[in-house]
């Protein structure tokens with residue numbers, strides 16, 4: 001849908017300098033770009049997902065929302081698309097598929113580093129992290145943690161690593177099917193395990209997979225994994241429950257695909273005050289316990305807080321006023337309407 | 352109106368009263384039944400409201416619709432009697448319903 005700006009050197013080694021870095025590109029992070037943009041403050045957004053829109057795009061793209069003021073009905077994806085359209089004039093830079101791991105104050109600015117090693121130097125940080133980072137669900141199998149990273153993976157970085165592996169892929173959606181088809185020619189063997197003989201994934205992928213099974217090139221098991229066996233992180237076998245009973249199959253790698261869930265993640269280590277995984281803020285500026293770090297949307301907490309998109313939009317507008325002061329110290333903000341201010345209309349590209 | 356019994360993995364149980372029209376998930380949340388997380392608030396988008404319907408009640412609660420079946424793929428230890436409790440509406444016919452809460456919702 002969108003690409004990060006290549007001349008911004010998102011992975012180019014050096015530190016990226018920014019007025020504002022927004023952690024999280026959910027609806028509230030996106031709208032923050034607009035409110036900041038009206039005040040001439042430019043933003044970089046970082047999200048662990050490979051797309052923008054947060055919960056709206058990931059959890060309910062097709063479902064209708066009825067309580068966005070002035071829009072009687074809009075789906076999660078439509079709202080995301082329209083927010084993208086609305087903020088386009090402000091040229092935000094997106095860094096998708098990256099998780100912000102650390103945030104530190106360094107003199108008069110902040111330093112943020114992602115899991116991909118991208119570093120930012122920002123005057124202001126806006127945490128719009130919603131319910132936290134979208135993270136793959138971990139099947140509640142005993143001892144699974146000890147295998148993670150060595151023989152249990154939630155994503156594939158290098159296919160070659162599976163060359164000599166007997167791979168068990170679990171799930172019935174596109175991720176499970178795509179990796180089955182991609183790894184089948186590479187891995188020593190591939191077994192796909194799904195709880196029912198019906199797949200949510202794209203029909204042509206299902207067809208290809210069934211052909212491979214018919215040709216004896218891979219195995220499909222209808223059932224569920226109940227136990228993992230192995231030692232020191234190296235998987236040797238998995239117990240699988242099927243209609244016929246239990247079976248122990250020899251596998252040396254497992255890829256479970258059970259969707260994503262939101263986990264607070266690294267935010268817990270940023271030295272911010274936390275209250276039950278939420279960041280307390282004031283209701284004038286939506287600033288955290290650390291001056292210059294703001295929190296808007298689902299991630300923040302204050303008396304009377306409602307986790308609604310419309311509340312997040314309001315918070316973003318007030319936050320922008322104070323953020324402006326950090327970016328342009330001493331400069332006064334003139335209160336203006338988009339309807340009547342030719343200055344604002346120029347910024348929006350409508351004049 | 353229906354009385355619904357939620358049985359926990361340790362065997363303990365809790366009976367709650369639910370108005371017609373609410374969902375079994377909502378009844379559980381209103382009465383703080385442990386083990387029903389319902390992260391998505393009933394939108395059939397999270398599978399963290401998974402329950403096992405007692406054998407005697409399976410016919411009355413019916414079978415999952417396609418979207419619910421798809422979502423059940425994201426639940427753990429799914430069985431024949433698995434349902435997402437946010438997709439079961441309470442009616443008089445469900446008075447006495449018994450459901451089991453799974454050991455883990457993921």
Ligand SMILES: Cc1cc2nc3c(=O)[nH]c(=O)nc-3n(C[C@H](O)[C@H](O)[C@H](O)COP(=O)(O)OP(=O)(O)OC[C@H]3O[C@@H](n4cnc5c(N)ncnc54)[C@H](O)[C@@H]3O)c2cc1C
Pocket residue numbers: 023024025026027028029030046047048049053054055056059060064065066067098099100101128129130131132133134264265266267296297298299307308309310312390391392394396
């Ligand atoms: C099924 C469902 C239906 C809903 N219906 C409505 C409705 O009708 N009306 C309404 O107002 N609200 C509704 N909501 C709630 C609404 O979606 C949320 O209030 C809204 O998404 C919050 O927006 P946000 O931008 O604060 O956070 P989110 O949408 O949660 O986005 C936060 C983003 O930050 C990212 N992130 C977090 N930490 C990091 C990190 N360290 N590094 C990188 N990225 C990070 C996450 O991956 C995520 O993409 C609904 C929610 C659900 C689940």
Ligand code: FES
Pocket residue numbers: 376388389390391392393394395396397398399400422435436437438
């Ligand atoms: S509450 Fe999320 S699927 Fe039922």
